[in-house]
Structure formats: structure tokens, C-alpha cells
Amino acid sequence: SQTIHQWPATLVQPVGSPLSLECTVEGTSNPNLYWYRQAAGRGLQLLFYSVGIGQISSEVPQNLSASRPQDRQFILSSKKLLLSDSGFYLCAWSGASGAEDEQFFGPGTRLTVL
Amino acid sequence: AQSVTQPDIHITVSEGASLELRCNYSYGATPYLFWYVQSPGQGLQLLLKYFSGDTLVQGIKGFEAEFKRSQSSFNLRKPSVHWSDAAEYFCAVGAGDYKLSFGAGTTVTVRA
Numbered sequence: 001s002q003t004i005h006q007w008p009a010t011l012v013q014p015v016g017s018p019l020s021l022e023c024t025v026e027g028t029s030n031p032n033l034y035w036y037r038q039a040a041g042r043g044l045q046l047l048f049y050s051v052g053i054g055q056i057s058s059e060v061p062q063n064l065s066a067s068r069p070q071d072r073q074f075i076l077s078s079k080k081l082l083l084s085d086s087g088f089y090l091c092a093w094s095g096a097s098g099a100e101d102e103q104f105f106g107p108g109t110r111l112t113v114l
Numbered sequence: 115a116q117s118v119t120q121p122d123i124h125i126t127v128s129e130g131a132s133l134e135l136r137c138n139y140s141y142g143a144t145p146y147l148f149w150y151v152q153s154p155g156q157g158l159q160l161l162l163k164y165f166s167g168d169t170l171v172q173g174i175k176g177f178e179a180e181f182k183r184s185q186s187s188f189n190l191r192k193p194s195v196h197w198s199d200a201a202e203y204f205c206a207v208g209a210g211d212y213k214l215s216f217g218a219g220t221t222v223t224v225r226a
Contacts (some may be wrong), residue, residue: 031214043204043218044158051212059213090157094212103149103214105157 002027006091006106008087013113019064019078023091026072033074035066036101038088050074064070065112115207116141116209120217127195135190135220137179137205146208147188149179152219153201161203164188175199201226 003026013019025031035047046059048066057068063082067075074091089109095101117140127133139145146165150158162173179190188205202221206214212219 044216048211063115088155092158102160102163104160105150107157108155110155 002093002104004104004106006089006094006109008109009107010110011112013081013111015083015113016080019023019076019081019085019111021076021089021091021111023074023106024072025074025075028061028072029056030071030094031095032101033068034094035074035076036090036092038090038108044090048076062077081113083113086111116145116207116215118205118207118215118217120124120203120205120220122220123218124221125222126223126225129197130194133190133192133195133199133222135203135205135222137188137190137217139188139205139207140186141207143209146185147178147179147181147189147209148206148208148214149173149190150206150216151175152185152204158204161183161190179215195222195224197224197226 005024007022030052034049036044037047038044048056048058050056050068053068064078091106092103094103116124119138121136128164148163149161151161152158161177162171162179164181171179177192179188181188204219205217208214
């Protein structure tokens with residue numbers, strides 16, 4: 001069966017520090033991968049998605065970036081965090097067979113920028 | 115581009131009572147529709163989905179949803195809620211471009 005992992009689970013970082021959040025999927029090949037941010041009362045905001053290694057699409061311009069160094073690994077990064085980067089970050093995957101596939105979500109990372 | 119509206123930010127329901135969560139979407143063609151549930155501090159779990167066919171869809175945990183094209187709606191229902199149904203619920207729409215658009219969510223509180 002497929003599983004999705006995210007780490008760390010929680011993170012407290014000072015403003016201006018770098019960020020690296022990791023997401024790994026097991027049990028599937030060539031998944032579509034997604035990064036979302038969830039702010040209180042605002043639902044889910046799609047940040048990045050990837051349909052293959054090295055293929056990253058950005059949905060919202062900001063100081064975050066994403067990379068996909070391996071088929072089942074998706075990394076969210078920042079060189080300098082802002083206070084507004086605080087939130088709950090969710091990684092998700094879907095099958096590559098069709099756009100109608102549902103997305104499966106990881107447990108999330110709670111990021112607090114102080 | 116597609117969009118989703120969940121008109122109710124917060125709903126309080128008594129345990130054992132029925133529940134209905136509203137979802138309206140905007141999309142020119144037949145969309146792919148989903149309902150997800152999120153417990154505090156957790157990821158999202160898929161409750162049910164609609165792609166085509168029967169407009170009444172059954173999901174997990176006793177939930178069902180009905181697709182009404184004329185009303186652009188995909189409302190979620192449960193006949194009798196349990197305390198464990200307290201969570202946040204998200205409606206989502208896909209347009210076949212590998213992306214989903216999510217509503218802002220509805221928080222459900224269950225009182226004893």
C-alpha cells in the first residue's frame with residue numbers, strides 16, 4: 001500500500017532562517033506531488049506541484065521554492081523565512097494515470113516563524 | 115478557472131442529529147468533486163468523490179453526497195452524527211488539470 005511521510009512534524013524557526021521540509025511517498029511510481037499551505041480559516045492554498053522529476057510548477061509567487069530530486073521525494077525550501085510563512089504545510093500525491101485521481105495527504109508540518 | 119464555495123464556516127449539531135454541509139462550485143464543464151475531512155493537526159482524508167454516473171455518492175464513515183448539476187452543488191450529508199465526526203470538512207473540485215481547488219472549509223462541532 002502507499003504511504004506518504006512528512007518531516008519534521010513541527011518546526012519553530014526565527015525570521016530570516018532557511019527552511020527545508022521533506023515529503024516522501026512509498027508504494028507508488030511516478031506520482032504527481034503537491035505542496036499546500038493551510039492558514040487558519042483560509043482553506044488550502046496550492047503552492048507547488050510536480051508531474052515528474054525536475055518538473056515543478058509554482059502557483060503562488062513568494063519566497064518559497066520546491067524541488068523534486070527523486071521520483072518520490074518532494075522538498076519545500078526557503079532561503080529566508082518571513083513571519084507570514086507560518087502555517088500548516090501539507091504534502092500530497094496523486095496517481096499519474098489521470099487528472100481525476102484523488103489526492104492523498106501526508107500528516108503535515110506545523111511551521112511557526114518567530 | 116474552477117472555484118469552490120462553502121457557505122457555512124461553522125456548524126454545530128447535536129449527536130445523533132442529521133448533518134448537511136453545503137458546497138457550490140463554479141466550472142464550465144462537469145467537474146471532478148471531492149469531500150475531505152481533517153481532524154485537528156492532521157492531514158486530509160478522502161470521504162468520497164464524484165466523477166460521473168450516479169449523482170448520489172456513498173462514502174466512508176456513513177457519509178453521502180449528491181451532485182446537482184442544475185444547482186452547481188455537491189452537498190455532503192450524514193443521517194446521524196457521532197461525536198467523532200467533529201472535524202473540518204473541505205469540498206474540492208478538479209478540472210482535469212492535475213490540480214484541485216479547495217473551499218475554505220466548514221468546521222463541525224458536535225454537542226452531546
